Amino acid sequence: MEQQLHHExxxxxxxxxxxxxxxxxTVVLAAAIIxxxxxxxxxxxxxxxxFTIAAFAGLRWSPYGNLFKLVxxxxxLGPPPATEPEAPPRFSQLMGFIFTGGGLLSMSLGAVGLxxxxxxxxxxxxxxxxxxGLCVGCEVYLLGxxxxxxxxx
Amino acid sequence: xxxxxxAAIVGGxxxxxxxxxxxxxxxxxxxxxAAEASARRVGGFSGDQLAEVGLDREGAEAxxxxxxxxxxxxxxxxxxVLGQIEADRSSFRWAYIDAxxxxxxxxEHHVMRVPTLFLIDPRDGRILxxxxxxxxxxxxxxxLDR
Numbered sequence: 001m002e003q004q005l006h007h008e009x010x011x012x013x014x015x016x017x018x019x020x021x022x023x024x025x026t027v028v029l030a031a032a033i034i035x036x037x038x039x040x041x042x043x044x045x046x047x048x049x050x051f052t053i054a055a056f057a058g059l060r061w062s063p064y065g066n067l068f069k070l071v072x073x074x075x076x077l078g079p080p081p082a083t084e085p086e087a088p089p090r091f092s093q094l095m096g097f098i099f100t101g102g103g104l105l106s107m108s109l110g111a112v113g114l115x116x117x118x119x120x121x122x123x124x125x126x127x128x129x130x131x132x133g134l135c136v137g138c139e140v141y142l143l144g145x146x147x148x149x150x151x152x153x
Numbered sequence: 154x155x156x157x158x159x160a161a162i163v164g165g166x167x168x169x170x171x172x173x174x175x176x177x178x179x180x181x182x183x184x185x186x187a188a189e190a191s192a193r194r195v196g197g198f199s200g201d202q203l204a205e206v207g208l209d210r211e212g213a214e215a216x217x218x219x220x221x222x223x224x225x226x227x228x229x230x231x232x233x234v235l236g237q238i239e240a241d242r243s244s245f246r247w248a249y250i251d252a253x254x255x256x257x258x259x260x261e262h263h264v265m266r267v268p269t270l271f272l273i274d275p276r277d278g279r280i281l282x283x284x285x286x287x288x289x290x291x292x293x294x295x296x297l298d299r
Contacts, residue, residue, distance in 0.1 A: 035156070090224075124166055132177075132178050134178060138266055138267045142222075142256075145252070
């Protein structure tokens with residue numbers, strides 16, 4: 001069955017999964033930005049690792065995604081209200097990877113403030129996803145394509 | 154003190170983004186009828202543009218053109234709505250294009266985000282309506298019945 005889904009439309013996932021993950025991300029990043037210091041940086045690095053796994057190994061390896069599956073099973077949340085292809089949320093994870101990675105990098109180069117600003121952008125977007133389910137990738141897709149197109153010229 | 158200040162900033166940031174998100178979502182899927190759609194921009198789709206996106210207007214009474222992206226979940230929902238309408242009306246034809254592959258077309262029609270859907274009159278390429286986000290099936294059918 002899973003094999004069949006894979007052939008037909010890539011991996012299909014429960015739409016609630018990414019929002020659940022975004023809620024945890026929001027809490028982790030909010031805590032990181034509030035406490036900052038060593039603990040904050042460790043939290044940010046932890047979140048960066050979560051993004052890295054989900055973006056590069058795929059959502060089936062995502063720790064938050066698997067936590068959601070466990071919660072769904074334990075509390076019997078029932079079948080998915082809808083499924084969606086894996087690509088869009090995986091793209092968001094890649095964005096998270098880039099921004100938190102950029103944040104950690106700028107901190108290591110001494111630009112601590114910039115690092116937390118980048119973390120704040122991811123915080124805002126994950127809070128948005130968790131609360132509204134908005135497709136941020138859809139909003140920035142054309143802008144990104146235009147910028148890339150202009151840069152290539 | 155610093156801790157409290159940062160907590161307030163984080164809380165404020167979340168509040169503002171969520172409020173903006175809710176406002177944005179409310180506008181989503183609203184069908185802008187022809188007058189409103191064309192007041193914002195000139196003209197409609199030329200025959201060349203319809204050919205570019207692979208829409209055959211021969212024998213069609215209404216056309217749909219959906220601009221989307223590969224990483225766009227709502228686009229799939231719009232496709233589903235269009236498929237349902239198509240199953241009901243043999244005179245309705247639609248096409249999907251990756252907006253990133255048709256940047257000139259997207260720019261000419263001021264498409265800023267995906268999914269954006271155009272309902273087009275096949276006779277003259279006039280835009281009957283446009284929507285961003287996921288429109289309700291009955292709202293689109295209302296336009297087609299006009």
